[in-house]
Amino acid sequence: MSEQPTDPTRPSEPTRPSETTKRPGAARLPGAARVSGATGLSGALAGLRAAIARKPVPWAVGGLAAVLVLGSGGAVAVATAMTSPSSTPVAAASASASSGTASATASPSVTPTPTVAPRTKPADAPGPSAIRTCSIAGPASAAGLGEFEGYVMNATTGEQLFSRKGDTAAQTGSVMKTLTTATALAVLGAGHTIPTTVTDEGNGVIAIVGHGDATLSAGGATVYPGAPTLGQLAAQVKAKLGDTPVTTIVTDDSYWDDADAWDPTWPVSERTIGYQPEVTALMVDGDRANPGAATSPRSEDPVGRAGAAFRSALANAGVVGAGNAQIVKRATTSQTTIAQVDSQPVSTLIGQMIPNSDNTLAEMLARISSRVSGANGSAASLTGVYQKALATYGVDPSGIVIKDGSGESAANAVSPDFVAHLMVPVAAGANGLGTLAQALPVAGQSGTLSSRFTGANAVARGKVHAKTGWIDSANTLGGYIDAADGTKLTFAFYAIGSSRAAALPALDAVTAAAYSCGNKLSGN
Incomplete structure (x- = not known):
């Protein structure tokens, strides 16, 4: 590779002055003269005065004198840098247009004074991690818990504090x-x-059309205070029809298909004892034989019972012919509404369902949620409906399996850690979930926890807000805890396969232990 030819017209590079050698123990500036003692100082000042007297203009315009005195009797450094007020350029030009040279003398460059970078302030060191030495391994190993599953987390930080399956x-x-x-x-x-x-x-022909309000009351005693009544409907019908007779009453529960009104995994005793009705879109008083009793035997035909009760209400309201009208079950063929009553708001229904663990309301809310979300209201639709809805709270519901709304089925499948994570926005009252937080039973004070947490476990009374669970094969508890150290914990504990008599005190004990540990709870 050939070298580039030299350009004869390019000015020569200025000569770079050599750096001043630094002596140990003294900082020497370019052009500086080092002088010691008082004699040196007076001599230096005299020399400066003489120089200024001889050439005042250059000193005024371009001169610089610096005197640095280091302590009494210390060393004095005098630095001067002078620039000539004028210079005589040297130039030569050739008469020939084809060639020419020019030269210039460059001024020596001045070495700049080094700038010291500002000292970087170190970032704050992270705070110490919580020391977790409080164990609930003993209570979590109690025989009364059977095959135990549990999860506890700090609701504020999201940290897992305990997990057993x-x-x-x-x-x-x-x-x-x-x-x-x-x-x-x-x-x-x-x-x-x-x-x-x-x-x-x-x-x-008139038709009563149900949309899932199990609180609709025949008008007497009810476990749902404030519920709408058949008498209110009948009065509206009378006002609309006047003296027009009624010969046929249609009962329409087609809002969802009642072919799956009873889950095959539910024990029949749940209906005969009175914990669960057939899940139909039309019923009165939750299909209870005794409308004023929460636990009361249910029938095998809630729709037929509702039709008979409506016929009586129409007759009592003076609707002509109603007392002898026939009752037919089918979907209505008319869109002409002549009467309507509405349930209390969902928030009120939740307040009636959660504290008393009302299975009827739970099943109704599940099916109605399915229909309103665009699904068909079937039990088979619930997993998809729940997954989509629960994801809006920032939790991952991908693994859950939902067979019913009440939890009666042993085929439901939800992990304790999912429940604990869902309880984080509940405990915070976020995204409208304050309605649920306010309805949760409180240990030793309300709902299904009013008589729980006794003896040594009473320490957690008033501090545990949780939903209880009980089916033949499991007893469960899930909610949040206002722990002894002020930490808010969320949790879920499942006691699977043990008797109820053994499981309840064991669940209370492990929950009370978590309350006492608070944020010091270890996973061991």
Whole structure:
């Protein structure tokens, strides 16, 4: 590779002055003369005065004198840098247009004074991690817990504090009602009401159309204070029809298909004892034989019972012919509504469902949520409906399996850690979930926890807000804890396979232990 030719017209590079050698112990500036003692100082000043007298203009314009005195009798350094007021350029030009040279003398460069970079302030060191030495291993190993699954987390930081098979999906019992509530709030909203309507098909035929309001009352005693009544519907029908006779009453529960009104995994005793009705879109008083008793035997035909009660209400309201009208079960053929009553808001229904663990309301809210979300209201649709709704709270519901809204089925599958994570926004009252937080039973004070947490476990009374669960194969508890150290914990504990008599005190004990540990709870 050939070298580049030299350009004869390019000015020569200025000569770079050599750097001044630094002596140990003294900082020597370029052009500086080092002088010691008083004699040197006076001599230096005299020399400066003489120089200024000889050439005042250069000193005034371009001169610089610096005197640095280091302590009494110390060394004095005098630095001067002078620039000539004028210079005589040297130039030569050739008469020939084809060639020419020019030269210039460059001024020596001045070495700049080094700049010291500012000292960097170190970042604050991270705070110490919590020392967790408090164990609940003993209570968590109690025989009364059977095959135990549990999970506890710090609701503020999101840290897992304890897990014993916490990520294993299992039957939830009525802890499922917290998921049902959260789903209903996401899909329906706290202010949603459930209608029951009456349509006029003409020729003496009217239809009562249910949309899932199990609180609709025959008008006597009820476990749902403030519920709408059949008497209110009948009065509206009378006002609309006047003296027109009614010959046929249609009962329409087609809002969802009642072919799956009873889950095959539910024990029949749940109906005969009175914990669970057939899940139909039309019923009165939750299909209870005794409307004023929470636990009361249910029938095998809630729709037929509702039709008979409505016929009596119409007759009592003076509707002509109603007392002898026939009752036919089918979907109405009319869109002409002549009467309507509405349930209380969903927020009120949640307040009636959660503290008393009402299975009927849970199943209704589940099916209605399915229909309103665009699904068909079937039990088979619930997993997808719940997953979509619960994801709006920032949790991952991908692994849950939902067979019903009440938690009665042992085929439901939800892990304790999912429940604990869902309880984080519940405890904070975020995203409308304050409705659920306010409804949760409180240890030793309200709902299904009013008589729980006794003896040594009484330390946690008033501090545990949780939903209880009970089916033949499991007893469960899930919610949040205002711990002794002020930490808010969320948790879920499942006691699977043990008797209820053994499980309840064991669940209370492990929960009370978590309360006492607070944020010092270790995973051991």
